[in-house]
Amino acid sequence: MSPRSVKESRSTVVQLRLPTTLSEAQRYLAEGAVPIGGATLVWALWQRDGFPEQAMSLRDLPEANLIGREALGAAVLLHQVDDRVPDVLRRAASTVGTGAVRRTATVGGNIVGSTLRCLLPAALVLNARATVLDGDGTYETDLADVVAKRHLLLGLRWRDPVTSGYHKAAAEAGGPPPLVVATAVHAGSDGRHRLYVAVRDGYEVISESTPCHTGAEQVLHDLDRTELGSLPPTARDAIRREVSEILARPIGH
Known part of the structure; x- marks a missing residue:
């Protein structure tokens, strides 16, 4: 495949590689091509630090463009993340930046x-x-x-949860990162359910899990004895609300 040329205002030319197979992508990596995701994050850094000779986008690679109930490719644009994936992931993608950002930014670029x-x-x-x-x-x-390690991400796979939820606190543009509480209930091989909770407080993300067949109050008590219990009161209050809400659903535990 012939590479495209991306020309920057100061006459810097970057060869854009667009692999359609894994072997092509692997070869371009070996040649020094820099992965760019949706390029929403790297462009300003390149303008400051200098442009690479080669960049690589996975937008034409089938393995990086999957969207399904148990899989999501790294090259998928955030605005394409819809109800084919679990609710927690769809809602997370829908709250990233502006509509213009979501039409450009990728799953892999956001995570890595x-x-x-x-x-x-x-x-x-x-x-x-x-x-x-x-x-x-x-x-x-x-x-x-x-x-x-900032690996080149091709995609994510998981088991479909029984139910899931997502909360993102309101925040002012340009302010500190808003609090995020994500929850999901998974069915175990023994027929019992397990609750997973992940919280972004500032730039740190903490995740824990606990059996949830014991009732909401016991679950909250168990979570409070984990690292989640060391979070500020505002975060703990949000965890309590989100956990109580998801466990109140008819999930059969």
């Missing part, structure tokens, strides 16, 4: 490239696993590894 990582709490409560690509090929890993 953004400091806010708005989709990360939702992915954590889905207990999602990540498929990544490096010079040796593709493999599966956890989200903590992806975030820490």
Whole structure:
């Protein structure tokens, strides 16, 4: 495939690689191409620090464009994340930035490239696993590894939850990151249910889980004995509301 040329105002030319197969993507990585996601985050950095010779977008790679009840590709634009995925992930994507941002930003760029990582709490409560690509090929890993090492993300996979919920506090533009509380209930192999909770407080994301067949008050007590119990009162109040709401649904536990 012939690369496209992206010309910047100071006559800097970046060769844009658009692989259609995993082998092509792997070869471009080996040649030094820089993954760009939706380019909403890297463009300003390139203007400041200098442009690479090659960039790579996964927008034409089938494996990175999946949308389903248990899978989401890294090249999917945020405005494309709809009711084919669990509610917690759909609602998280729908609250990122403005409509213009959501029509450009990608799932992978948000999770790996953004400091806010708005989709990360939702992915954590889905207990999602990540498929990544490096010079040796593709493999599966956890989200903590992806975030820490900034892997090239191809997509996410998870088991469909019984139910899920999402809360994002109101916030002023340009202010601190708003509080996020994501929740999901999963069915275990033993027939019992387990509640997953992930909270973004500032730039930090904390996630915990606990059995939820014991009733809301016991669940909240158990969560309060985890790292979630060290959060500020405003965050703990939001956790209590969201957990009480999701456990009040008819989920059969």
